[in-house]
Amino acid sequence: MSVATExxxxxxxxxxxxxVCAGDWARLETVMRPDAVLQITEDAYLSGIATMAPYFxxxxxxxRLTLPRLDVICDGMEAAVEATLRLEYVKDKPGLPASSGQVxxxxxxxxxxxxxxxxVKGRVFYSLDDWMELFADPVxxxxxxxxxx
Amino acid sequence: xxxxxxxxxxxxxxxxxxxxVVARFAPDGLFYLGPCAPCQGHTAxxxxxxxxxxxxxxxxxxxxxxxxxxxxxxxxxxxxxxKRTVEGLPEARGxxxxxxxxxxxxxxxxxxxxxxxxxxxxxxxxxIA
Numbered sequence: 215m216s217v218a219t220e221x222x223x224x225x226x227x228x229x230x231x232x233x234v235c236a237g238d239w240a241r242l243e244t245v246m247r248p249d250a251v252l253q254i255t256e257d258a259y260l261s262g263i264a265t266m267a268p269y270f271x272x273x274x275x276x277x278r279l280t281l282p283r284l285d286v287i288c289d290g291m292e293a294a295v296e297a298t299l300r301l302e303y304v305k306d307k308p309g310l311p312a313s314s315g316q317v318x319x320x321x322x323x324x325x326x327x328x329x330x331x332x333x334v335k336g337r338v339f340y341s342l343d344d345w346m347e348l349f350a351d352p353v354x355x356x357x358x359x360x361x362x363x
Numbered sequence: 364x365x366x367x368x369x370x371x372x373x374x375x376x377x378x379x380x381x382x383x384v385v386a387r388f389a390p391d392g393l394f395y396l397g398p399c400a401p402c403q404g405h406t407a408x409x410x411x412x413x414x415x416x417x418x419x420x421x422x423x424x425x426x427x428x429x430x431x432x433x434x435x436x437x438x439x440x441x442x443x444x445x446k447r448t449v450e451g452l453p454e455a456r457g458x459x460x461x462x463x464x465x466x467x468x469x470x471x472x473x474x475x476x477x478x479x480x481x482x483x484x485x486x487x488x489x490x491i492a
Contacts, residue, residue, distance in 0.1 A: 287431040294436030296467040323465035339465035339481040343398045
């Protein structure tokens with residue numbers, strides 16, 4: 215059985231974030247246990263990668279997600295990621311304004327707990343208000359902003 | 364030192380000792396509070412704390428840190444009571460909510476050079492509506 219080092223945990227935290235943004239679930243599974251749980255603000259509680267994949271794919275259909283800045287803070291079996299998430303609205307989503315290449319960048323925080331060599335728990339913090347800045351013109355407004363984007 | 368500074372900032376915040384909170388920051392320290400515009404420097408940070416303190420009673424009820432050299436990541440939860448009406452928001456009637464949030468702190472020369480608080484105000488607005 216391999217023993218994970220702090221470098222492994224840092225790499226795993228980074229890989230998990232990048233894999234989710236890319237919709238690369240096979241890659242995610244290299245660093246996250248299939249039965250891992252994930253909490254996203256107070257909106258979503260996901261259990262298992264098989265549940266996470268369709269949840270994120272729904273968003274990835276409408277948004278291109280990248281991480282232009284990503285810093286990992288690691289301590290023992292825990293790691294946190296402070297990152298900037300770049301959102302590009304690439305396809306019209308029902309109930310939201312038409313896609314016209316809207317782009318914004320928002321701060322996010324992700325906290326990971328490891329078991330063995332892989333992530334077993336994650337928690338994501340972000341502001342829906344920041345996300346809805348994509349549509350923050352007086353016409354588009356925030357009419358759908360109180361719901362998950 | 365990093366963990367202790369994080370504990371000190373959060374505890375002084377609970378004590379509403381803004382002088383102590385501000386004193387932990389570098390003179391050019393940056394404070395990002397949710398979707399608010401970033402504040403830089405003691406005067407701006409103090410002004411923001413005064414404004415929040417006037418409208419809200421905020422008690423950070425629990426927190427846990429991840430420490431990595433001069434960096435600190437914290438998961439926390441606060442009980443927030445809306446005590447004085449803020450222009451543009453509904454009337455304050457003592458509405459209370461438990462709000463989870465995350466913070467990221469960087470120390471430079473033993474002072475906070477970067478402090479970011481991430482939370483989603485939607486939950487709060489729903490609670491006070």
